[in-house]
Amino acid sequence: IIKAPVKQGRATSFVETVDIFPTLCDLAGLDIPKQCQGLSLRPVLENPEESVRDFVYTRFKDADTVVSQRYAFTQFSNGKTGMMLYDLESDPDENVNQADNSEYADAVNLMQRKLEQAKQRAAAYDSD
Numbered sequence: 001i002i003k004a005p006v007k008q009g010r011a012t013s014f015v016e017t018v019d020i021f022p023t024l025c026d027l028a029g030l031d032i033p034k035q036c037q038g039l040s041l042r043p044v045l046e047n048p049e050e051s052v053r054d055f056v057y058t059r060f061k062d063a064d065t066v067v068s069q070r071y072a073f074t075q076f077s078n079g080k081t082g083m084m085l086y087d088l089e090s091d092p093d094e095n096v097n098q099a100d101n102s103e104y105a106d107a108v109n110l111m112q113r114k115l116e117q118a119k120q121r122a123a124a125y126d127s128d
Contacts, residue, residue: 009048014056014067015041037122057118066115073099073111085111 004027018038025032026040043050055068065074072094074084083099085108091098098104 004045007046007048011044011048011050013041013044013051014053015044016053016056019052055114055118057115057122064115064119066111066118068111068114071107071111073108073115075112075115083108 016038018036019041020038022032022036022038023041023045025036026042027045032040039052041052043052055066058065058067063074063076065072067073067088070087070089072084072086072088076082084097085099085104086094086096087098087104087107088094099108
């Protein structure tokens with residue numbers, strides 16, 4: 001929750017914790033350091049209908065996850081590689097793993113690409 005002198009309303013945009021610092025810099029009129037991983041949420045604060053991300057990335061132990069409006073996808077890398085894909089439209093409680101369902105092959109490929117993008121973005125910042 002961010003309280004700032006901007007347009008009132010409730011936004012539904014995806015955000016990550018790393019977005020807080022660049023948002024505060026932007027709101028204070030400061031340059032956002034180039035090594036900052038996050039994005040300023042100012043566009044969302046000025047217009048709750050805006051979005052700055054189409055998915056979010058998280059890592060817990062040996063699992064990397066990306067979540068979009070439609071899917072939650074997790075890939076494990078702990079020696080017992082595996083995947084989980086949940087269709088949040090038809091299964092919002094994430095009860096049925098669709099990763100091995102051939103009808104979801106395109107969704108698995110899409111979310112694997114998003115996961116790779118997120119991991120590359122994080123690695124680029126880790127190397128700075």
